[in-house]
Amino acid sequence: MRERRAKIEEQLRPNERILSIGSFPLLGSWEEKDYLFPFSATCGEIAESIFVSDAVINPHNRFGALTRNIRKRRGKKVEINIPLYIDSKTDTAPFPPNSPAQPNSIYMDAMAFGMGCCCLQCTFQCCNIMEARQFYDQFTVLAPILLALTASTPLYRGRVSAQDVRWNVISMSVDDRTPEEYGEVPLKENKMKISKSRYDSVDCFISTELSCKPEFNDIKLEYDQDIYLQLKNSGVDELLSRHLAHLFIRDPLVIYEHRIELDDSKHNDHFENIQSTNWQTARFKPPPPGSSMGWRVECRPMELQSNDFANAAFAVLVLLLTRLFTCFDCNFYIPLSKIDENMKRAHKMNAINTEKFYFRNAISRSPDSQKCLLDSNYSEFTINEIFNGNPQRNFIGIVPMIRVYLETLSISEQADTKIQDYLNFISRRASGELITDATFIRDFVLKHPAYRQDSIVTHEINYDLIQTLDKIAHNTLIVPNLVPAEYLKKP
Numbered sequence: 001m002r003e004r005r006a007k008i009e010e011q012l013r014p015n016e017r018i019l020s021i022g023s024f025p026l027l028g029s030w031e032e033k034d035y036l037f038p039f040s041a042t043c044g045e046i047a048e049s050i051f052v053s054d055a056v057i058n059p060h061n062r063f064g065a066l067t068r069n070i071r072k073r074r075g076k077k078v079e080i081n082i083p084l085y086i087d088s089k090t091d092t093a094p095f096p097p098n099s100p101a102q103p104n105s106i107y108m109d110a111m112a113f114g115m116g117c118c119c120l121q122c123t124f125q126c127c128n129i130m131e132a133r134q135f136y137d138q139f140t141v142l143a144p145i146l147l148a149l150t151a152s153t154p155l156y157r158g159r160v161s162a163q164d165v166r167w168n169v170i171s172m173s174v175d176d177r178t179p180e181e182y183g184e185v186p187l188k189e190n191k192m193k194i195s196k197s198r199y200d201s202v203d204c205f206i207s208t209e210l211s212c213k214p215e216f217n218d219i220k221l222e223y224d225q226d227i228y229l230q231l232k233n234s235g236v237d238e239l240l241s242r243h244l245a246h247l248f249i250r251d252p253l254v255i256y257e258h259r260i261e262l263d264d265s266k267h268n269d270h271f272e273n274i275q276s277t278n279w280q281t282a283r284f285k286p287p288p289p290g291s292s293m294g295w296r297v298e299c300r301p302m303e304l305q306s307n308d309f310a311n312a313a314f315a316v317l318v319l320l321l322t323r324l325f326t327c328f329d330c331n332f333y334i335p336l337s338k339i340d341e342n343m344k345r346a347h348k349m350n351a352i353n354t355e356k357f358y359f360r361n362a363i364s365r366s367p368d369s370q371k372c373l374l375d376s377n378y379s380e381f382t383i384n385e386i387f388n389g390n391p392q393r394n395f396i397g398i399v400p401m402i403r404v405y406l407e408t409l410s411i412s413e414q415a416d417t418k419i420q421d422y423l424n425f426i427s428r429r430a431s432g433e434l435i436t437d438a439t440f441i442r443d444f445v446l447k448h449p450a451y452r453q454d455s456i457v458t459h460e461i462n463y464d465l466i467q468t469l470d471k472i473a474h475n476t477l478i479v480p481n482l483v484p485a486e487y488l489k490k491p
Contacts, residue, residue, distance in 0.1 A: 001308040001315075005473070017470050020306050022153030022166050022437075023117045025457050025465065028052045028108060029158030030095070032459050048077055049110035050096070051157060056112050065254045066277075067111045070176040073251065080108035080172040083162035085154075085349075085442070090455040106159045114173025114199070117153065117166040120302040120311055122318050123285075125294045131326065132295035133207040133240070136284045138325050139318075140202040141332040143281035143301040144342035145359075145386060148351040149430060150303040150314055152437035158462075160445055160455045163347045164438035165303055171197045174279070176253065192222055198250050199279035201343050203336065206243045206284065211331040218335040224248040247278045266290060281343075306437050306472045307483045313422035320402045320419075327405060330363050334378045350439060353432045356380035364396060387430035399427045421487050433481075440482050444468065 008018045026035035028051030033039075036053060044054030046068050057063050071077055079100040086092060086104065094101035101107030126132040151164035175197035179185045183193045196203065204221050205212050221242060228245035232238070252273040259269050268288050275285075283298040299318050305311045324330045338358035345355040359381040381395070389397025402423060406416065428434045445451055450460045457465075471477035478485045 001312050005308060017466070019466065019469060020304050020308070020311065020473055021118065021466075021469060022304050023113075023156060023169075025155035026158050026459070026462050027056070027116055027156075028110070028113060029457070031456060032158055032462070035158075035459075035462075047071070047110040047112065049112070050099075051108065052110050052112045056116065061256075062254050063115070066115075066174070069253045070111060070174055073176045073253075074178060077109045078111060078173055078175060080113055080169055081105040082108075082156065082169060085160040085162045085455050087160075087446075087453045087455050089453040106156050106161055108157055108169070108173070111173045113156065114166070114170035117170055118304045119166070119300070120150065120304050120314055121298060121300050122302075122315055123296055123298045124319070124322055125296050127294075129295045130208070132284060132297050134209060134325055135297040135322060136202075136282050137205045137207045137212060138321070138330070138332050139282040139297065139299045140205065140336075141334060141339060142321065143201065143299075144339060144346040145357055145383060146299070146314075146318070147281075147301040147303065147343070148346040148355065148357070149383060149387075149426075150301075150305065150436070151346075151352060151439075152303040152305060152441070154349075154438045154442045155445070155457055158457045160442060160457065162349055164349055164351060164436065164442075165347050167301065167343070168347055170279070171199045174199045174277075176251075192249065194222055194249060195220065198277060201336075201340055202280045202282055203246060204239070204243050205333070205336070206239045208237065208239065211333055212239075213333065216333050216335050218337050219340065221246055222249050243284070247274050250274060250278060253277050303437070306440075306469050307475070307488075308473065309487050310425070310437075310483055313425050316419065316422045317426055320405070321398070323405055324398075324401055327408075328364055328401065330401070332360060332363055334358050334360055338378065349442075350436075352383050352430070352436055356382055357386065359386055361393070361395070363398075364401060384431045388427055399423050399430075425483070425487055434484070435481050437482070440479065441465065441469075 005018060012018065026032050029035055030051065036055065040053035040055035042050055042053050046054045046057060046064050048071065057067060081102045082105060084090065084092065084104050084106050092104045094103050094105070095107060099107060124135060126135055147165050147167060153166040154161050154164050156169065177194050177197065180187050180191050181194040187193060203219060204217050223242055223245035227248045228241050231241035231244055254277070255273060262269055264270060266289055281301045283300060285296040285298065287293045287295060302314055305314065342357045345351055345357060348355055357380065358378055361377045361379055385393070385395060385397065387398045389395050389400050406419065425434070429436070444465055445457055445461055448461045448464065450458055468477060472479060472482070475488045478488065
């Protein structure tokens with residue numbers, strides 16, 4: 001990650017910086033409209049946003065088309081409302097008046113606010129389709145936990161929010177459901193109500209492992225009946241047929257004119273038009289036709305960290321989690337309804353230390369058996385307990401389990417030292433000894449001399465914050481309770 005940063009910086013001009021930041025704080029700021037250089041007016045033809053200019057949209061045709069087509073399909077602009085941090089002088093009235101803005105909220109009106117966010121996403125190639133289905137399910141369960149653990153995005157549209165992560169902002173920014181699909185008006189014939197945005201949490205488990213019990217798929221799954229029957233009649237099993245048919249309740253949002261007439265036995269463009277615009281916390285990725293590429297799974301929930309060491313630590317964490325899935329037969333399954341509740345809790349301020357999350361009471365194989373524990377018992381755990389364990393609850397914890405796994409390997413002393421540094425960092429973050437980037441960023445704003453207790457991020461505050469994050473990224477500023485110096489001095 002350091003090498004990648006260095007390669008990018010070689011291409012930058014002296015006054016340019018590449019930042020590891022979840023969202024640019026002044027994007028769409030009403031007070032600080034000159035955040036964009038060169039200046040460009042709002043209310044463009046593509047987004048029709050009163051906050052952001054069309055100039056911020058990536059010039060590739062895909063992104064303008066996505067922005068326009070989401071707005072046209074739903075029949076109006078997207079409506080994003082997230083909780084505003086309330087300080088002593090905060091104006092809590094809906095802004096702007098006579099808009100879909102809600103009281104005590106930060107209102108945003110364009111895809112750019114969500115898809116302008118950055119994240120730490122990891123993709124794994126699996127041994128076979130069965131392993132890929134297992135990885136997909138297990139990452140689905142862990143997604144809210146990883147989201148809260150990596151929280152780094154508390155600022156939006158020049159405001160301090162009362163949440164720490166980006167996920168629901170993106171979800172609302174690409175929600176293309178029509179009034180019928182949303183449930184605002186009665187359904188017409190052959191239409192269905194759709195319960196979630198096309199960017200949301202996973203709606204069905206797909207593994208055929210014994211540990212994936214039917215009762216864990218406990219939320220209503222909308223799916224295309226014709227696609228489902230086509231798959232079933234072609235020999236695809238029930239769970240995978242339902243998963244793929246669920247993707248096809250969405251319309252394609254982007255189609256390239258020269259790629260309409262294709263041989264589907266040789267090209268998967270038409271499938272990918274649907275697959276690549278169903279954005280969920282995990283993604284199950286079949287190999288392209290005629291490719292040597294295997295079955296892959298994306299782990300999508302993690303927030304971007306300001307420092308390369310922290311980003312590397314979390315990337316290594318999810319890699320080591322895949323080893324627990326396969327080598328220790330770990331079983332993380334809980335009902336999907338509880339995962340959705342966990343996602344809501346993961347958004348809250350300082351959720352890593354103040355919230356409890358539904359999790360299995362036992363995730364490892366029984367000491368007196370070679371089989372994975374298949375009981376369905378789960379309860380509420382702190383993130384500290386999930387990662388560091390709790391002897392009183394006879395719960396080992398993820399980090400101690402990873403360390404047990406590492407003891408079975410023959411790795412170099414240098415590699416083991418680096419991995420142990422990553423695990424120590426994650427353990428200390430989970431315990432609350434180290435703060436999240438979201439906590440650091442919010443505290444920086446609230447304690448800045450120019451802050452006026454009104455929840456507004458000014459140009460001066462934003463400039464100083466960006467300079468500080470740039471120094472943190474280059475290890476020229478050490479924040480001991482964010483990323484301690486002992487982790488940064490080693491090669």
